[in-house]
Amino acid sequence: MHFFDRLKGMLADLNSSDPTDDLAPDAVTASEDQTLTTNQTAALILVHHLDADGHELQAPDMIAGQIGDEIHLPDVSIAGYHLVNIDGLTRWFTAPQARIVLTYERQAGQPVWVYAYDIDQRQLIGIPMMSRGKLGTPYQVTAPTVAGFKLLRSVGDLTGEYTTTSKTVLFFYRNQNWQQTDLSTGFVKIHAETAVYPYAGATTTNYLTKLQAGTVFKTYMRVQLTNGETWYMVGDDQWIPESHVQLTDGDEVLLKLPTGYTAQNKRQVRQTGIVSFVPNKRVHTYIAPYGRYLTTVTHGETVQLTERLADDNGVVWYHIQDKGYLPGRYLTNLNPPHQ
Known part of the structure; x- marks a missing residue:
């Protein structure tokens, strides 16, 4: 009252x-x-x-x-x-x-939130910080120091006034031993038995299993270290050095399309859809159905659909304009619903 x-x-x-x-x-x-x-x-x-x-x-x-x-x-x-x-x-x-x-x-203004974010691993690297003050009073945000990481850039207003609306400032960091990263995915073929390491540049490992020569593995990231070494990530906290692998197109492990797939179950469409994956996460698209990764789309993003495919097993794929193919299970709110 x-x-x-x-x-x-x-x-x-x-x-x-x-x-x-x-x-x-x-x-x-x-x-x-x-x-x-x-x-x-x-x-x-x-x-x-x-x-x-x-x-x-x-x-x-x-x-x-x-x-x-x-x-x-x-x-x-x-x-x-x-x-x-x-x-x-x-x-x-x-x-x-x-x-x-x-x-x-x-009155007190709404808070200013500060997040430290690993730009390559796509995860927070510290506890979010909050500052508050009286409405109309100035604030200034400085980047937190994160051990083992170097600051790349920030997004959000570093200075301003407290208002009735909360604000967010993101600081993006990279592992201080990483020089360059490549998030595009592919396949590597092991040409010499190699151990799996817990991080890029590691010299010891607790993983008992070794990768055998001739086997092919999907990669999720390539990292060039400041010392010039290149490493590939083949799973969560699973890395192998470039010196033990060679790039391949992955034909040995790619699933084959059903016979007559393209000719029998392909049609052009003009629809929009909303990507449904995991909130605040991205899902990969493919160069071709069952093919290699092309890029990513964000949960909740509205995309333009230009083609629909359905294989003999009933798996539906949609071609997203300029962004490759995505399984239909990751799309909702098709408009128009049927075409």
Whole structure:
């Protein structure tokens, strides 16, 4: 409930009692041997609206009446402030001239959130930080220091004012030993038995299994270290050095399309769809159905569909304009729904 609403309720309760009853200590009343003269002497009260430093927030309000009349405070709402103190308030006009001082405090603005993000592994590398301040006061964000990482860039306003809307600043980092990364995927063929390591550049490993010569593995990232070495990621926390592999097109492990797939189950469409994967995550598209990765699309993204394919096993694929093929199970809200 608004403060003035509560105050009015309190005054209304007082109105139900005899005006000569004792009032609260902070109220100025007539003494027992003095009677207020009503409707005879004009009275004027100035109501001042001040901030915590004593500055006027708006022009004073004037309340006119006569001595003995009941005082009715105006309804006041000052954006960005809330009332914290009232000085000089009485129930009735008691003098020809008086003042009431309302003191307001600046409301708190919405927070500014700061995140440190590994740009290559696509994950947070630290606890999110939050700063808050009074509305309209300035803020300045600095990049947190993250052990083992170097800062690449930031997204968001590093300086500004606290407002009624929360803000986000993202700082992107890269492993300090990584010089360059390539997120495109492919296949490598092992040409010499090799161990699997927990991170790029590792010299020891707890993985017991070794990859055998002649086997082919899908890769998810290629990293060039600051010392010139190149490593491939073949799984979560699973890395192998380039010196033990050679690139391949992966024909040995790619699934083959059903016979007559393209000729029998292909048609052009003009639809839109919404990518449905995992919130805040991206899903890969393919050069061709069952082929190699081409790029990625984001959960919730609206895409243009130009072609529909369905194989003999009932798997549906859609071609996304300029972005390759995506299984139909990752698309919702097709518009039009049927084509």
